[in-house]
Amino acid sequence: MKQMLLGTSPIRMKQKLSKATTALPFTSCFALSQNTQAVTPAPEAMRPNRLMSVHGNRHRRSLALICWLVFAAGLLVQFFSPHLKVSNGAFVIPPKMAAGRNAIRPDEIVGGQRRMQLLSVLLTVSGALGLAFLYRDMLIGGASRRSSEPVEEPACRDSTRSQHPDATRKTLDEETNT
Amino acid sequence: MATVVAIITSMVAANATQTITAPNAAFISYNLAAGANSAAITPATNRSVLVMFCSTGPSGLAGQDTGVGQVSLLHIPSWFIQWFGFESTSVPTVTSGLGGLVGRHIVWIDGAHLVDIQVASADTILIHNGNSVTMAGNVTLVW
Numbered sequence: 066m067k068q069m070l071l072g073t074s075p076i077r078m079k080q081k082l083s084k085a086t087t088a089l090p091f092t093s094c095f096a097l098s099q100n101t102q103a104v105t106p107a108p109e110a111m112r113p114n115r116l117m118s119v120h121g122n123r124h125r126r127s128l129a130l131i132c133w134l135v136f137a138a139g140l141l142v143q144f145f146s147p148h149l150k151v152s153n154g155a156f157v158i159p160p161k162m163a164a165g166r167n168a169i170r171p172d173e174i175v176g177g178q179r180r181m182q183l184l185s186v187l188l189t190v191s192g193a194l195g196l197a198f199l200y201r202d203m204l205i206g207g208a209s210r211r212s213s214e215p216v217e218e219p220a221c222r223d224s225t226r227s228q229h230p231d232a233t234r235k236t237l238d239e240e241t242n243t
Numbered sequence: 244m245a246t247v248v249a250i251i252t253s254m255v256a257a258n259a260t261q262t263i264t265a266p267n268a269a270f271i272s273y274n275l276a277a278g279a280n281s282a283a284i285t286p287a288t289n290r291s292v293l294v295m296f297c298s299t300g301p302s303g304l305a306g307q308d309t310g311v312g313q314v315s316l317l318h319i320p321s322w323f324i325q326w327f328g329f330e331s332t333s334v335p336t337v338t339s340g341l342g343g344l345v346g347r348h349i350v351w352i353d354g355a356h357l358v359d360i361q362v363a364s365a366d367t368i369l370i371h372n373g374n375s376v377t378m379a380g381n382v383t384l385v386w
Contacts, residue, residue, distance in 0.1 A: 136248070143255050151261055155268035155383055163271045168283035168367050171269030171384050179263055186259035193252040197245075204245060 129199050136192025139185050146181035149174065272381040275358075275372035283367035286318040287386040294328070294360065298353035298380035308378065310353040314338065314360070316368070323365055326350070352380060 150157040156175050163169065197204065273281050286292040293315055300308035314328025325341040330351045338350045343365030352358040357374040360382070372378045 136252075139255065140251065143258070149262075151265045152270065154266050155270040155385075156265060158269050158271045160272055160274070163273060163282055165282045168285055168363075169271075170285040171271070172267070172285075172287040172386060175267060175269060182259040182262040186256050189252050189255040193248050196248060200245070 125199065129196070132192050132195035132199060134192075135188050136196065139188030139190075139192055142181055142185040142188060146185060147174065147178055149178050266385070268383060268385045270381060270383050272379070273370050274377065274379045275370065276377050277372060277375045279372050280363075281370040283363040283369050284382075284384070285367050286316050286324070286384060288318045288320045290317075290386055292316040292318065293385040294350075294382060295385070296350075296352050296360070296380065296382045298358055298378060300353065300380075301374075301376045301378055308353050308355055308357075308374070310351065310355075310358075310380075312350060312352065314350045318366065321365055324349075324362055324368065352382075353378065 149159075156171070156178065158169060158171060158174065267287075271281075271284065275281060286294075293313060295313045297311040298309055310331045312328060312330045314326050314330075317325040319325070323341055323343040326349050327339040328337070328350050330336055330338055331354060340347070340349070342362055344362060345364060347362040349360040349362060349368065352360065352370070353374075355374070358370065358372050358378050358380070360368055361371050363369040370382065
């Protein structure tokens with residue numbers, strides 16, 4: 066029964082996880098619904114759960130899209146802002162601009178540059194934070210998986226030993242006899 | 244992907260921090276042919292603007308063609324520009340005045356008294372090279 070439950074749900078879970086926009090709680094919710102379906106095959110009863118997960122995914126995808134758009138908008142603002150070099154604590158006005166025929170207003174140029182940079186950093190950081198919040202499960206999961214990898218190995222050895230207690234007892238008995 | 248987003252975000256944040264925290268100062272370098280004028284510069288209005296300048300002279304660099312000095316400006320928009328400052332010569336002199344007439348002399352930049360900052364209009368100033376050779380230097384406005 067356990068094998069049947071585990072055998073059916075992870076495939077669906079993998080399919081869901083492969084999509085970047087889907088998140089772990091929703092997939093686990095989806096997987097849970099699959100499990101319960103395997104135990105009690107009542108499709109009518111599971112419809113609300115599925116609908117909820119589909120709506121949740123859509124909502125999450127739209128949020129992720131908004132975050133990506135905000136992030137991209139920040140980068141675009143950064144790209145199109147006048148890139149004035151700051152040297153020795155002063156904005157360097159390009160020589161071409163200073164040699165041109167049009168009057169230059171250093172205070173307006175500097176103010177415009179500041180406004181653009183502020184807008185750019187606000188958009189980029191808020192987009193990045195939004196993305197980090199949306200994908201927090203993947204980020205935290207990935208980090209914890211990475212950190213737990215070297216610890217798991219000795220734990221597995223212990224678990225194998227505990228899976229065969231008779232064998233360990235036999236070896237212990239042999240050791241005491243000798 | 245997360246690493247790329249983090250790197251890009253920190254680059255944007257670093258760039259913005261540098262721009263936002265930099266003081267209100269603009270560095271304008273000039274390289275003017277004989278008799279040429281720079282673009283008109285509009286100083287910030289209704290506040291004191293410190294103009295620091297130096298003449299690095301022509302490419303050959305004669306001692307008389309270099310110079311350094313400073314002048315404080317007040318720009319009342321559409322009315323006039325008022326100034327008070329010091330110019331470097333063998334005998335240091337004080338310069339002060341008020342006006343909006345085109346071509347009015349504000350301060351000499353070089354020691355030979357051939358490159359100067361002039362009034363370009365009631366709202367703008369410019370750098371004029373009255374020398375027969377190309378002159379270079381820079382002007383920093385702090386407001």
